[in-house]
Amino acid sequence: MKVGIDMGTTSEGTSASLDIEELLATRLLVQGNSGSGKSHLLRRLLEQSAPWVQQCIIDPEGDFVTLADKFGHVVIEGERTDAELIGIATRIRQHRVSCVLSLEGLDVEQQMRSAGVFLNAMFDADREYWYPVLVVVDEAQMFAPSVGGDVSEEIRKVSLGAMTNLMCRGRKRGLAGVIATQRLAKLAKNVAAEASNFLMGRTFLDIDMLRAADLLGMDRRTAEMFRDLKRGSFVALGPALSRRPLRVTIGSVETSARSMSPKLMPLPEAPQDVADLIFTPDPEEFTRPVVRRTAPQPRPASDILAELSRPRPEPAAPVEAKPAQPEISAEEREALIGSLFAEIVANPEAAFRPDAELYQDFLVRCRIRRVPGTALSLSAFRRKMAVARSG
Incomplete structure (x- = not known):
């Protein structure tokens, strides 16, 4: 048409x-x-x-x-x-x-x-x-x-x-x-x-x-x-x-933008006592606290030299490393990944979700189940997802 x-x-x-x-x-x-x-x-x-x-x-x-x-x-x-x-x-x-x-x-x-x-x-x-x-x-x-x-x-x-x-x-x-x-x-x-x-x-x-x-x-x-x-x-x-x-x-339009181009506007008529209006302070001005940011005073050179001459503290004792995650065989890792794909495919809404969203879901599940090794790339995920969907 x-x-x-x-x-x-x-x-x-x-x-x-x-x-x-x-x-x-x-x-x-x-x-x-x-x-x-x-x-x-x-x-x-x-x-x-x-x-x-x-x-x-x-x-x-x-x-x-x-x-x-x-x-x-x-x-x-x-x-x-x-x-x-x-x-x-x-x-x-x-x-x-x-x-x-x-x-x-x-x-x-x-x-x-x-x-x-x-x-x-x-x-x-x-x-x-x-x-x-x-x-x-x-x-x-x-x-x-x-x-x-x-x-x-x-x-x-x-x-x-x-x-x-x-x-x-x-x-x-x-x-x-x-x-x-x-x-x-x-x-x-x-x-x-x-x-x-x-x-x-x-x-x-x-x-x-x-x-x-x-x-x-x-x-x-x-x-x-x-x-x-x-x-x-x-x-x-x-x-x-x-x-x-x-x-x-x-041509013309039916709607307008919220931010319009600036237009010239006439100035308001100035009152007779404009000078008094500007230079006469408001009574509340003197009660309002005035906050001024003052520049910090420079540190004396003697303090800096004294700090540099202090002995360095003893290094802390090394923290014991956490026990490494137990390694699993390639077959067990593949089986674990396969179970994650089965969980994703079992969700009825998976067929209506884009691959990018399913991939993020898969990565989250891998972290929760502590799957060791390098995460699958998006292209590898798509291939395995196609295999999982086909049964």
């Missing part, structure tokens, strides 16, 4: 139509500096497509939670454990409910971790739940950075791997990525290169203008046009939009 939604008007005065079915197969990249209208564009896309396709929004600033009142999206707070996020993502795909993962209030590392865990859980859903989902990621350069920043390498790998799975391998699992970024230069190239549809907005840096021109197949000499685009105007290209670069002005 072909469904076209209205994104606004073109420079020729005609309606700018976006083919949702084609978008699900080819993905979309939106780029524009802050204030260019990216969030407005994403909101227009989400509002117009809400009746036709399930949606999942990764929202780092909490701007899209207002969709819940109008379109019934479920708002998921990012301050949850990994197990909770995995379970919610699995049920989101199972019951085909549109949702907003709000990461507002979390620091960058927590946002990347929560988004990575949630996207990976949606990606690992069972095949029977591979229904089409429009996955919108705002500020994608945060979750798929081109270079390592201040976050740990482990968190960066989780987030970047989830974004790569979404854009590179998500199509066969029903996941259609729509990513928006302020800077193309800060977005990982292997993530951006998987999109076939583009909406390029206003940008001023030369490196971003040249990358935008290259993605649109335009002459580099015409890249200067991106500086002249007005707010809410984008250059569209792609099988779901237009076969040639086409300027589009995004």
Whole structure:
């Protein structure tokens, strides 16, 4: 079924139509500096497509939670454990409910971790739940950075791997990525290169203008046009939009973000006694305790030298090592692992849980039963799980 939604008007005065079915197969990249209208564009896309396709929004600033009142999206707070996020993502795909993962209030590392865990859980859903989902990621350069920043390498790998799975391998699992970024230069190239549809907005840096021109197949000499685009105007290209670069002005939206752009406001009329108002103290000011942080006094050099000259304390007696866990044979260990797989398969809900969640359950059971040796890898777990399910 072909469904076209209205994104606004073109420079020729005609309606700018976006083919949702084609978008699900080819993905979309939106780029524009802050204030260019990216969030407005994403909101227009989400509002117009809400009746036709399930949606999942990764929202780092909490701007899209207002969709819940109008379109019934479920708002998921990012301050949850990994197990909770995995379970919610699995049920989101199972019951085909549109949702907003709000990461507002979390620091960058927590946002990347929560988004990575949630996207990976949606990606690992069972095949029977591979229904089409429009996955919108705002500020994608945060979750798929081109270079390592201040976050740990482990968190960066989780987030970047989830974004790569979404854009590179998500199509066969029903996941259609729509990513928006302020800077193309800060977005990982292997993530951006998987999109076939583009909406390029206003940008001023030369490196971003040249990358935008290259993605649109335009002459580099015409890249200067991106500086002249007005707010809410984008250059569209792609099988779901237009076969040639086409300027589009995004239409109006029904909902609004909680955080709006700052507007000029007139100052209040100044009272006649403004100087007295400012310089006359409040009567409670003198009763209110004043807490001032004083700088610590430097330690005298004599104290430091005396401390260094003190004899070192005698080393404590070594603590007796705990008795090592008794070793078991390979056959006994294999039998113990087999019993754990049998317990997992016996649970009726195991057939509806993703492999990643079952793997975490298996590791917990291994620690409880004190299974010695190196833990199974995820790939080895999947092979043994397939054998256990087949009996």
